[in-house]
Amino acid sequence: MSEVTRSAQATGAAAVAQVARARRTLPNGWWGMLLLVAAEGTLFGTLIASYFYLRFQAATWPPAGIAAPDVTLPLVLTAVLVVTAAPMIAAARAARAGRRTAAVWLLVLATLVQGGYLAAQVVLFMSDLSSLDPRDSAYGSVYFALLGAHHAHVAVGIALDLGLIARLAGGLTNYRVIGVTALALYWSFVSAAAIAVVLTQISPAL
Amino acid sequence: MSAVATPEAARRVERLDRIWAERPGLVGWLTTTDHKRIGLMYLFAALAFFLAGGVEALLVRTQLAAPAQHVLSPSAYNQIFTTHGVTMIFLFVIPISTGAFGNYLLPLMIGARDMAFPRMNALSFWIFLASGLFIYTGLALGHGPDAGWFSYVPLASKQYSPDSGIDFYALGLIFNSIASTASAVNFIVTIFRLRAPGMSLNRMPLFCYAFLAVSFALVFALPALTLALVFLELDRQLGFHFYDVAAGGDPRLWQHLFWIFGHPEVYVIILPAFGIATSIIPTFTRRKMVAFPFVAIAEILVVFIGFGVWVHHMFAVGLSTATTIAFAAASLIIVIPSAIQLFAWITTILTGTPEFKTPLLWIIGFIVFFIVGGLTGIMFAAIPFDQQVTDSYFVVAHFHFVIFGAAVFPILGGLYYWFPKVTGRMYDERWGKASFWVTFAGTLATFFPMHILGLLGMPRRTYTYHDGLGWGGLNLLQTLGSYLLAVGLLMVAVNLAVSLRRGPRVGNDPWGGDTLEWATSSPPPPYNYAVIPKVSSAYAMWDREDRAEDARRLDRGELVLEGGHETPASTVLDAEWDEVLRMPPSSWAPLALAASLAAVFVMLLVGHPVTAAAFVALCAIVLLRWHSIEPEAA
Numbered sequence: 023m024s025e026v027t028r029s030a031q032a033t034g035a036a037a038v039a040q041v042a043r044a045r046r047t048l049p050n051g052w053w054g055m056l057l058l059v060a061a062e063g064t065l066f067g068t069l070i071a072s073y074f075y076l077r078f079q080a081a082t083w084p085p086a087g088i089a090a091p092d093v094t095l096p097l098v099l100t101a102v103l104v105v106t107a108a109p110m111i112a113a114a115r116a117a118r119a120g121r122r123t124a125a126v127w128l129l130v131l132a133t134l135v136q137g138g139y140l141a142a143q144v145v146l147f148m149s150d151l152s153s154l155d156p157r158d159s160a161y162g163s164v165y166f167a168l169l170g171a172h173h174a175h176v177a178v179g180i181a182l183d184l185g186l187i188a189r190l191a192g193g194l195t196n197y198r199v200i201g202v203t204a205l206a207l208y209w210s211f212v213s214a215a216a217i218a219v220v221l222t223q224i225s226p227a228l
Numbered sequence: 229m230s231a232v233a234t235p236e237a238a239r240r241v242e243r244l245d246r247i248w249a250e251r252p253g254l255v256g257w258l259t260t261t262d263h264k265r266i267g268l269m270y271l272f273a274a275l276a277f278f279l280a281g282g283v284e285a286l287l288v289r290t291q292l293a294a295p296a297q298h299v300l301s302p303s304a305y306n307q308i309f310t311t312h313g314v315t316m317i318f319l320f321v322i323p324i325s326t327g328a329f330g331n332y333l334l335p336l337m338i339g340a341r342d343m344a345f346p347r348m349n350a351l352s353f354w355i356f357l358a359s360g361l362f363i364y365t366g367l368a369l370g371h372g373p374d375a376g377w378f379s380y381v382p383l384a385s386k387q388y389s390p391d392s393g394i395d396f397y398a399l400g401l402i403f404n405s406i407a408s409t410a411s412a413v414n415f416i417v418t419i420f421r422l423r424a425p426g427m428s429l430n431r432m433p434l435f436c437y438a439f440l441a442v443s444f445a446l447v448f449a450l451p452a453l454t455l456a457l458v459f460l461e462l463d464r465q466l467g468f469h470f471y472d473v474a475a476g477g478d479p480r481l482w483q484h485l486f487w488i489f490g491h492p493e494v495y496v497i498i499l500p501a502f503g504i505a506t507s508i509i510p511t512f513t514r515r516k517m518v519a520f521p522f523v524a525i526a527e528i529l530v531v532f533i534g535f536g537v538w539v540h541h542m543f544a545v546g547l548s549t550a551t552t553i554a555f556a557a558a559s560l561i562i563v564i565p566s567a568i569q570l571f572a573w574i575t576t577i578l579t580g581t582p583e584f585k586t587p588l589l590w591i592i593g594f595i596v597f598f599i600v601g602g603l604t605g606i607m608f609a610a611i612p613f614d615q616q617v618t619d620s621y622f623v624v625a626h627f628h629f630v631i632f633g634a635a636v637f638p639i640l641g642g643l644y645y646w647f648p649k650v651t652g653r654m655y656d657e658r659w660g661k662a663s664f665w666v667t668f669a670g671t672l673a674t675f676f677p678m679h680i681l682g683l684l685g686m687p688r689r690t691y692t693y694h695d696g697l698g699w700g701g702l703n704l705l706q707t708l709g710s711y712l713l714a715v716g717l718l719m720v721a722v723n724l725a726v727s728l729r730r731g732p733r734v735g736n737d738p739w740g741g742d743t744l745e746w747a748t749s750s751p752p753p754p755y756n757y758a759v760i761p762k763v764s765s766a767y768a769m770w771d772r773e774d775r776a777e778d779a780r781r782l783d784r785g786e787l788v789l790e791g792g793h794e795t796p797a798s799t800v801l802d803a804e805w806d807e808v809l810r811m812p813p814s815s816w817a818p819l820a821l822a823a824s825l826a827a828v829f830v831m832l833l834v835g836h837p838v839t840a841a842a843f844v845a846l847c848a849i850v851l852l853r854w855h856s857i858e859p860e861a862a
Binding site for chain 1 (some may be wrong): 344345348409412413414416417420421447448452454458459462463466467468469470472475476477478481484485488615627791792794796797799800804805806807808809810830848851852855856858859860861
C-alpha cells in the first residue's frame with residue numbers, strides 16, 4: 023500500500039506536488055471536465071452546423087440590406103483570447119509543481135486579459151445589436167445566438183477563474199490543483215471554440 | 229467476505245461503519261451523497277412519474293375505446309398524450325434505468341465505494357426531480373405541452389401554440405438535460421477511474437459496458453436537443469426566426485436537431501435493458517455469456533451507428549433521394565450489432581441450463597418483444613414502406629414494442645432480480661410469475677392490434693375516430709389490454725411491497741449471481757465493501773478463490789482503506805491501482821443548487837430575465853460554498 027499515494031495526505035505544497043507526480047493517470051476532475059467540454063463542443067458543433075444549414079437555404083447571406091460582418095477586429099480579439107490559454111496551462115503546471123504564488127499570478131494575468139476580451143466583445147455585441155436586429159431575420163437570430171453562446175462560455179470561465187483564485191489564496195490543496203488543471207482544459211476548449219466561432223462569424227465576408 | 233471471522237476484521241468493519249455513517253432521518257436523505265440512497269430516490273421518483281404516465285395512458289386508451297367518445301376534450305387529449313410521452317421517456321425510463329439501476333448497481337459491480345463525483349450525483353437527482361415537477365406544474369395548471377413529444381414547429385411556434393404549455397416543455401427539458409449530462413459524465417468517469425484494482429476493461433461486466441455506451445450517447449446527443457429547445461424558446465419568447473420560413477428560418481432545422489438527439493435517445497432507452505439482460509441471463513442459465521467481446525463491442529457500436537440514422541424519422545419530409553437512401557442504408561447496418569446481441573442472448577439461454585425464475589421470464593418476454601419491435605424497425609428503413617405508415621398507429625405499435633416491451637420488461641425483471649440485494653428479502657415467486665404472464669398478455673393485447681390499425685390507416689394522435697371506419701373492435705381490445713397491463717403492473721407493485729415486509733430473509737447471494745454486487749451484504753453497507761474486492765475475471769463472483777482471499781485480506785487489513793471516506797482509483801485501461809481518493813461528505817449544496825437552478829427556470833418561464841440573472845448569481849454563491857468544503861479537509 024505504501025507505493026500508492028492518498029489524496030488525503032496532500033495538505034501542503036510539497037505533498038500536493040508529490041501526489042500529483044505519483045498519479046499515473048489524469049485526475050477525476052480532469053476527466054469530468056473533458057467530458058463536459060465534449061458536450062459543450064458538440065453544442066458548438068451543432069450550433070455552427072445550424073448556421074450553415076440556414077445559410078445554405080438562403081439565396082443571399084447575409085440578407086439584402088445587411089452589411090457583411092467586420093473581419094479584422096474579431097480576428098484580433100480571438101487571437102488575444104487564444105493566447106491566454108498559455109498562462110492557464112502554465113498555471114496548471116505551476117500548481118502541480120507546488121508553486122502556489124506562480125499559479126495565482128498566472129491565473130490573475132490570464133483573467134485580466136480574458137476580462138478585457140469579454141468587455142470588448144460585449145461592447146461589439148451591443149453595437150451589432152443597434153445595426154442588426156435578431157428579430158428581423160434568421161441570419162440575425164443565428165448570428166447573435168452563436169456569439170451569445172461563446173460569450174457566455176467566456177463569462178463562465180472568468181467566474182471559475184475568480185473562484186479558483188480566491189480559493190488558491192488560502193493555500194494549495196489537492197482539490198485546488200485538480201481545479202486548476204481542469205480549468206486550463208476548459209480554457210483550451212474555449213479558445214478552440216473561439217476560433218471556430220469567429221471563422222463562422224466572419225465567413226460571409228471571406 | 230460474509231464471514232467476519234477474526235476480532236481484527238470485526239474491529240475494521242466497526243470502524244468503517246463509524247466513518248461512513250450517514251446522518252439520521254430526513255436530513256440524511258436530503259444531504260446524502262451515497263450512490264445507493266440516490267439510486268433509491270431516483271427509483272421512487274421515477275416510479276411516481278411512471279404511475280402518472282400510466283394513468284395518462286389509461287385515459288388515452290379509455291377515450292379511444294369506442295368511436296366518438298368524450299372522456300377527454302380534444303385539448304385535454306393533446307396535453308395528456310404529449311405529457312404521457314414526455315413522462316415515460318424523460319421522467320421514467322431514463323431516470324429509472326440510468327438513475328436508479330445505474331446509480332445503485334454500477335459502483336457495486338466495479339467494486340467501488342461511490343461514484344466519482346458523489347455530490348454531482350446528488351445534484352443530478354435533485355435537478356431531475358425539479359424538472360419533472362416543473363413539467364407537471366404546467367399540466368396541473370391546465371397548460372400542459374400539447375404538440376407531441378417531438379413538438380414539431382410550426383405547430384409548436386408562438387403563432388400556433390400561444391399557450392405556455394410548450395414553454396413548460398422546452399424549459400423543463402433543457403433543465404432535465406442538465407441532470408442527464410451530469411449523471412452521464414459521472415458514470416463515464418466512475419467507469420474509467422474507480423474500477424477495483426485488477427478489473428481491467430476486458431474484465432468489466434457487460435452491464436457496465438452498456439452504461440458506458442449509454443453515457444456517451446447522452447453526452448453527445450443531449451446538446452442537439454438543448455440547442456433545438458433554446459432556438460425554440462428564442463423564437464417563442466424573444467421573437468427570433470430560427471424556424472420561421474418567412475424570415476429565412478427553416479422548420480426542418482428543428483426536425484434535424486431533434487432527431488440527431490432523438491435517435492441516439494432510442495439507444496439510451498434500450499441499452500440499459502440490454503445491460504440488465506446480460507446480468508440476468510448468465511445467473512439463471514449457469515453459464516457465461518456467449519461471445520462476450522462481441523457483445524461488448526456491439527453495445528458500443530450500436531450507439532456509434534445510432535448517431536448516423538436520424539433521418540429515417542424524416543423520410544416523409546421530402547428530403548433528397550441521396551440523403552434518404554444514405555440514411556436508409558445506415559438504418560439497415562445498425563441491425564447488425566443489435567442482432568449480434570440478440571443471438572448471443574438466445575444462444576446463451578439455449579446452451580445453458582436455464583432456470584425459469586421470474587427475472588429470466590421477463591428477459592425472455594423482452595427478447596420476444598425486441599424481435600417483434602426490431603423487425604418492424606427494420607421495415608422503417610424501407611423508404612416507401614416508411615412513407616406509407618408515417619404518423620400512423622403502425623409507428624405507435626413499433627415504438628411501444630421497443631420501449632415498453634423491450635426496455636421496460638428488463639427493468640421490471642431487474643426489480644425482481646435485485647430486490648433481494650436491496651432489501652435482504654425475497655419476493656414471492658408464484659405471484660412474480662403470475663405478474664409476468666398477466667403483463668405479457670396485456671402488452672400483446674394493447675400494442676399488437678396497433679400494427680393492424682396503422683395499416684388500416686388510423687393516424688396517431690387522433691383524439692377520436694368515426695364509427696363507420698370499423699376500428700372500434702380493435703381499439704376496444706387495446707383498451708381492455710391496457711387495463712390488463714395495469715393489473716399486471718399492480719401485481720408487481722403489490723408483490724414487491726408485501727415482500728418488503730414479509731418476504732423471507734435470504735443471504736447475500738440467493739441466486740449465485742455472477743457479478744460483484746452479490747459479494748456484499750444485503751442491503752449493502754454505506755461503504756459497499758469492507759475490503760476492496762480482488763478481481764480476475766468478468767464473472768468475479770464465480771471466482772471462489774478470489775472471494776476467499778477477500779476475507780483473508782480483511783483480516784490482514786489489506787485494501788480496507790479505513791482512514792476516512794476513501795476509495796481506490798485505478799488506471800483507465802488496465803485498472804492498476806493508482807491512488808486512494810478521499811470522497812466528499814454529505815452536503816446540502818446539491819439540493820440548494822438544484823433549487824436555485826429551478827428558480828432560474830421558473831423566472832425564465834414567466835419572462836423575468838433580470839430575476840433569473842439574480843438566481844444565476846445565487847447559483848454561483850452556492851457553488852462557491854460547495855467547493856469550500858474539500859473532501860481532503862473534511
